Amino acid sequence: ADKWTYNGPEGEHHWSRHYPFCGGAFQSPIDIQTDLLRFDPTLRPIELHDYNLSANEHLTLGNNGHSVQLSLPSRMFLSSPPHRYSAAQLHFHWGSTSTPTGSEHLVNGKRFAAEMHIVHFNSDKYANVSMAVDKSDGLAVLGVLVEVGEFNPAFDQFLKFINGIKYRNQRVKVPGFNIRSLLPARLDEYYRYDGSLTTPPCYPSVLWTLFRSPIQISPKQFLSLASAVYSSRAQESNSVPMNGNYRRPQLADHRVVLVSFQE
Ligand SMILES: NS(=O)(=O)c1cc(-c2ccccc2)cc(-c2ccccc2)c1
Numbered sequence: 632a633d634k635w636t637y638n639g640p641e642g643e644h645h646w647s648r649h650y651p652f653c654g655g656a657f658q659s660p661i662d663i664q665t666d667l668l669r670f671d672p673t674l675r676p677i678e679l680h681d682y683n684l685s686a687n688e689h690l691t692l693g694n695n696g697h698s699v700q701l702s703l704p705s706r707m708f709l710s711s712p713p714h715r716y717s718a719a720q721l722h723f724h725w726g727s728t729s730t731p732t733g734s735e736h737l738v739n740g741k742r743f744a745a746e747m748h749i750v751h752f753n754s755d756k757y758a759n760v761s762m763a764v765d766k767s768d769g770l771a772v773l774g775v776l777v778e779v780g781e782f783n784p785a786f787d788q789f790l791k792f793i794n795g796i797k798y799r800n801q802r803v804k805v806p807g808f809n810i811r812s813l814l815p816a817r818l819d820e821y822y823r824y825d826g827s828l829t830t831p832p833c834y835p836s837v838l839w840t841l842f843r844s845p846i847q848i849s850p851k852q853f854l855s856l857a858s859a860v861y862s863s864r865a866q867e868s869n870s871v872p873m874n875g876n877y878r879r880p881q882l883a884d885h886r887v888v889l890v891s892f893q894e
């Protein structure tokens with residue numbers, strides 16, 4: 632079983648003991664300093680294919696003890712030339728009801744309420760996500776910053792089922808919906824850098840795309856995300872609420888963060 636947590640003796644400062652890459656280079660997340668960006672005119676708008684899933688398609692919403700994740704069919708893909716990346720899953724990182732700031736990436740030191748990650752793998756080169764996860768050109772993750780504000784009907788397409796996955800290893804089936812509706816309007820404005828999984832084993836295998844525009848969810852929706860789930864199992868006596876499941880920003884070292892927009 633994975634032996635890591637976000638706090639305490641198995642917290643992020645100890646991850647590298649069992650997961651050496653966590654102490655290595657190219658780690659994520661980072662604090663994106665907008666005065667150190669380099670505009671790259673070759674960064675084209677992200678193209679999404681087959682993101683509009685029919686309600687007949689059933690997705691698995693699960694509690695893996697560290698996050699809430701939604702499985703995605705691999706026929707969904709994004710193209711960011713030269714490669715095509717097939718979808719694998721999406722999941723979230725958040726703070727807590729008392730401190731509603733739990734995004735992983737920061738922008739000029741600002742932490743957002745939460746962050747959504749849509750994990751894809753390089754299906755031009757690898758048969759599945761497990762083959763891709765530890766390859767330097769294996770993964771592409773779309774990051775979306777989340778703010779508390781307007782109600783977000785797309786979020787409710789899965790949030791309304793969250794009470795079925797209150798405890799670790801619980802899973803429910805949810806009808807497919809348009810995953811594009813979870814993303815911000817502007818898919819042409821994003822930050823791009825080479826990084827890693829933000830959880831153990833922290834493989835430096837991720838081409839990160841963090842969209843410039845945050846999306847909004849209502850206070851009630853945030854409360855539901857941040858207070859409905861536990862990292863403990865159903866039958867365990869002392870239940871452990873799942874919150875603060877975000878890694879602190881890592882050193883950018885000399886990594887250049889590219890940006891697809893100029894102003
Ligand atoms: N935060 S992340 O995007 O770097 C990330 C990617 C993947 C991931 C998943 C499948 C294939 C490849 C990578 C898994 C997690 C994860 C989050 C919580 C608990 C355990 C794992 C997190």
Ligand SMILES: [Zn+2]
Nearest residue numbers: 722724748829
């Ligand atoms: Zn993540």
